[in-house]
Amino acid sequence: MAGHVCPPFIGYLLLSPFRKLLENPRKILGPFIQTGMTVLEPGPAMGFFTLPLARMVGPQGKVVAVEVQQKMLDVLGKRSRKAGLDDRIDPRLIKNGGMGLSDLEGKIDFAAALHMVHEVSDPAAFFKDVFSALKPGGRLLIVEPKGHVTKAAFEKTQDAAKTAGFTPAEPPAKIRGRCALLSKPD
Numbered sequence: 001m002a003g004h005v006c007p008p009f010i011g012y013l014l015l016s017p018f019r020k021l022l023e024n025p026r027k028i029l030g031p032f033i034q035t036g037m038t039v040l041e042p043g044p045a046m047g048f049f050t051l052p053l054a055r056m057v058g059p060q061g062k063v064v065a066v067e068v069q070q071k072m073l074d075v076l077g078k079r080s081r082k083a084g085l086d087d088r089i090d091p092r093l094i095k096n097g098g099m100g101l102s103d104l105e106g107k108i109d110f111a112a113a114l115h116m117v118h119e120v121s122d123p124a125a126f127f128k129d130v131f132s133a134l135k136p137g138g139r140l141l142i143v144e145p146k147g148h149v150t151k152a153a154f155e156k157t158q159d160a161a162k163t164a165g166f167t168p169a170e171p172p173a174k175i176r177g178r179c180a181l182l183s184k185p186d
């Protein structure tokens with residue numbers, strides 16, 4: 001299903017301010033976020049969604065940003081320090097398989113996997129880790145680009161999430177691309 005990860009030069013392109021015209025982080029994520037939440041963002045790259053998320057969760061909240069590429073985290077770190085948001089962002093590099101979230105088991109309020117699941121090499125393990133990290137009742141939003149991800153591939157992704165224990169929640173409105181909102185049962 002995957003294997004290729006987006007190279008750092010694409011990471012820079014993903015930060016383009018014009019992207020906000022098509023994908024506004026506040027409009028997409030605002031309906032799911034409350035101040036004080038702990039949010040998991042796997043595959044943040046250089047933080048197009050991470051910084052707005054950090055602003056939305058406020059000083060009492062946290063965004064756990066889990067990446068497989070150190071370069072992405074380096075740039076994310078610079079950007080979050082410049083914005084004065086680094087104390088709300090917990091950047092983590094995945095090293096030897098697994099997401100390294102055992103300390104957060106059952107502590108995540110909301111997870112946002114944005115344009116990244118198609119790059120995940122082991123979706124079954126990925127969804128299992130996200131499921132464990134979420135609180136009961138916690139939700140996972142998946143958004144995938146239609147250009148890279150066929151309808152059939154997206155159905156497979158959702159099946160992998162369901163196998164991990166997720167159940168479909170109401171579909172989110174007005175999000176471009178292929179999207180699904182799933183929840184961890186109470």
Ligand SMILES: C[S@@+](CC[C@H](N)C(=O)[O-])C[C@H]1O[C@@H](n2cnc3c(N)ncnc32)[C@H](O)[C@@H]1O
Pocket residue numbers: 005006011014042043044045046047048049066067068069072094113114115116119120121126
């Ligand atoms: C296409 S980029 C999208 C970045 C960001 N979510 C956005 O929409 O701007 C996908 C990112 O996911 C990361 N990635 C790929 N597989 C991953 C995995 N298993 N866990 C965490 N991050 C992963 C890649 O390194 C890359 O930075």
